[in-house]
Amino acid sequence: MIKALLLILVTLLCSGDVFGQTLHRITGSVTDARDRTPLTGATVVLDDTNLFGVVGLDGSFVIRNVPPGTYTYTVSYVAYVTQTGSLTVEDEGLELHFRLEMSRAELDAVTLRAARDFRTEQSARVTEQTSPTVVNVVDARSIEMSPDVTVANVVQRVSGVSLERSSSGDGQHAIVRGMDKRYNYTLVNGIKIPSPEVKNRYVPLDIFPSDLLDRLIVTKALTPDMEGDAIGGVIDMRMRNAPDRFILNANVGLGYSQIYSDQDRLTSDFSVISTLSPHAANGADYRASVDDFPYGNIDFREEGAPVNRVFGLAIGNRFLNNRIGVIAAGSLQQNFRGANSLFFEMDVDREDNNPFYDTVQDRRISTEQIRGGLHVKTDFRINDRHKIDFYNALIRLEDRFNRAYADTNLRIGRGQGVGTGRISQNFRTRNQLQQIYNSTLQGTHLFANDNLLLDWSAVYSLATNDDPDMVDLKLITGRTINSAGEFVDEPVLLDRDLTRRWTNNEDEDIAGYFNALYTMDFAGNLLDFKAGAMYRHKNRTNSFNSYLLRASPITQVWSGDINNHTWNLFNPGGTPTDPLNYESQEDVFAWYGMATYERGRFRAIGGLRVETTDFSWETNGPQTLPGRTGQRDYTDILPSIHLRYQPQDNMNLRLSYFQSISRPNFFEVIPYSINEDDFRERGNPFLERTQAQNVDFRFELFPGALDQLMVALFFKEIKDPIESALIIDGQAIILQPNNFGTANNFGFELDVTKYIRNWGVRAYYTYTDSRITTSKIFRFRDDSGNLTSRELNQTRPLQGQSRHISNLTGLYKNSRTGTDVQLSAVFTGRRIIGVSPYYENDIWQRSFWQMDFSAEQRVGYGITAYLKINNLLNTPLRAEVPLPNTRNPQEAPYINTDSNTLVREEFFQQTWLIGLRYAL
The missing domain is CATH 2.60.40.1120 (Carboxypeptidase-like, regulatory domain)
Incomplete structure (x- = not known):
């Protein structure tokens, strides 16, 4: 009833x-x-x-x-x-x-x-629709809601952009439309900043906490008023502006990395490390002793599961009848990441040119990243026509890195078969501190009945990188088979040599910008003339010091404690004449002129940019060293034209053509030689800049204020692209940057966003196909039975370019209950991550999906609880050579196929973050 x-x-x-x-x-x-x-x-x-x-x-x-x-x-x-x-x-x-x-x-x-809130998704869509060129915008609210805590991971949510990841699996550099990181540059509030990295001009995006941003703008077609050294795109981080009312935002979060639920973290004592080498700290004539080298940073130990921490605070207001606005924002993150991996060193069979395994390394990596940012911005509205902005920022990333791996040599001592041979145990510790300081004074002024707009900027920036006392500890042992057929482990011996290496780098920029915009009515239509100039003086210094400690006596059985062993210092003076002790300077002067004509639904922007570059370097290398000093002077004339037609109010058709360049990295032209990573590296003082011609077409439809449909086609002809490739020099295989002929890069982008009430979907797909033809070596045995080789041309994609990348994000937002949920899946297609000197032996990263999740729930007045989970699928990085291993596949039978040979396999597992956010 x-x-x-x-x-x-x-x-x-x-x-x-x-x-x-x-x-x-x-x-x-x-x-x-x-x-x-x-x-x-x-x-x-x-x-x-x-x-x-x-x-x-x-x-x-x-x-x-x-x-x-x-x-x-x-x-x-x-x-x-x-x-x-x-x-x-x-x-x-x-x-x-x-x-x-x-x-x-x-x-x-x-x-x-009342000012529009430019931190919203609505404003991002308006910016894309009204922009003079091809851009994609990620707003602050989307950044806040995303699973990402660094700018590097945020940028992968933009169509046409994929990521290059660090050794711990975290995003680090952006690849835009298949163009490697060297072909892009980074701005902060529209101003180029120097890089703290030793090897790159490009700024590592993982150094920036994402919660300092108002928005992220990715520009894919350059106008004449933009610096011309980007072939892929420009990433502009717009930091938080002074508000129109009092604001107070706070954020606190705690989390963990799942990899440490199954294993302890490898660590050492970083407090004993001195930032400066003994030579740098005590003067050029100082003779170091063994006592100058503590052992705490190579006294490895294990600790339990650490806790990740995130803190953020922003406060701002306006004063003096709203004429002065101030905002101060800070962020501090402490994240513990890790990786477990297999890494195979390869060789190429002289019989059939197929790859085979030389050594196999079982690696374990632990990192602690302390990331901080502080920025203060003040604007002074003198009156309705004149405004002054003063911006200061300090960004900092300390990366404490420990690595341990067992390296099994598959040829030395391998005569008794699988399971025998020489084994080395290797431990590395590294404490890298990168900082970027930027101070920018800007003015905006209106004259002549608001028809003339002048703006100027005076900029000082300093990027530093301290990478002190990197050390590798190596132990040697082996395994044999005794007369009874049993495996016998040999004694563990201390390797005789212990290298301690210091690198310190500074990159200083002093720059000035001036722009003038005059607007007039031309026969009832809008006509703008814009002209400007830029000057930048860059000074980069790099110091390098390496010391060799040799075991005394040379043969020592490992005791299990580094403090129980004795050493002699082999080179007490360090390496002051190494070419990596260098200073380089670059002066760039640029001027441009451009005009904008707008008639009804048609707009055209055209102009010319001229950039003159004067680049020189001097190293401390021997006087007889080729490339010890060098200079490059060149002028680039870079025309561009951008057309936009609006068939209707919510629709755009865009067509762009522009020329651009990419300059060599400073580090690359130094004639250095070093062996610290997987391959021996060498510089190339004969590198030339890369030049490109770029064409873009994009159809844009905005059926709703948040909805959009964008379809783009692009083509790039690239002269003298620069790639780091493996070359053969005698018996050695060396990683060296080189210019490689002419490459073509073309592709297609589809970008869709659709909302229905509380539900939304955001998706993009990018197809990119780049082609470059280079000469490779093919090894074989000829008809007479002799081992020989010949050169063959091979056509391949540019390094880092994936043919297919996509993103699919589902969103749910309920303003009544204060609930936000986001599930995002990113697909990255296979791509070359290492270029081999041998035919068809390039190293390809396999395609992969990464899925991330985030959710927010309003729990009180101004208080929101949030959850962020990265790498839900525990997606590994796998890399392979697309040829079979026909010589020793038994060394890794579970991962070999008839067509591919695995080179790397790395697992990073999930990271979790839960916290509270407060907004007044």
């Missing part, structure tokens, strides 16, 4: 007819009156009732279960004028559309208009 009554009640409620009264729905939208952007989170309230609707992602709202009658209503949203009125609900219900105006405030005869 009770069940029957309940069934009747549910039926009545579902039919909307209770005791003969029919209930209705009120639907509609709330948008900005000026540009129709949806005001997500606005409320439509029926006064004196508990009935209301909250505006969803697409600007729509719904009020359910409304009885017939006449009501007064209130429509409200922060910083907008509240609307009130009356409505009548009859049998068919209502559909209403509200357009809210931004509010105004009168203060001491100064009229201010």
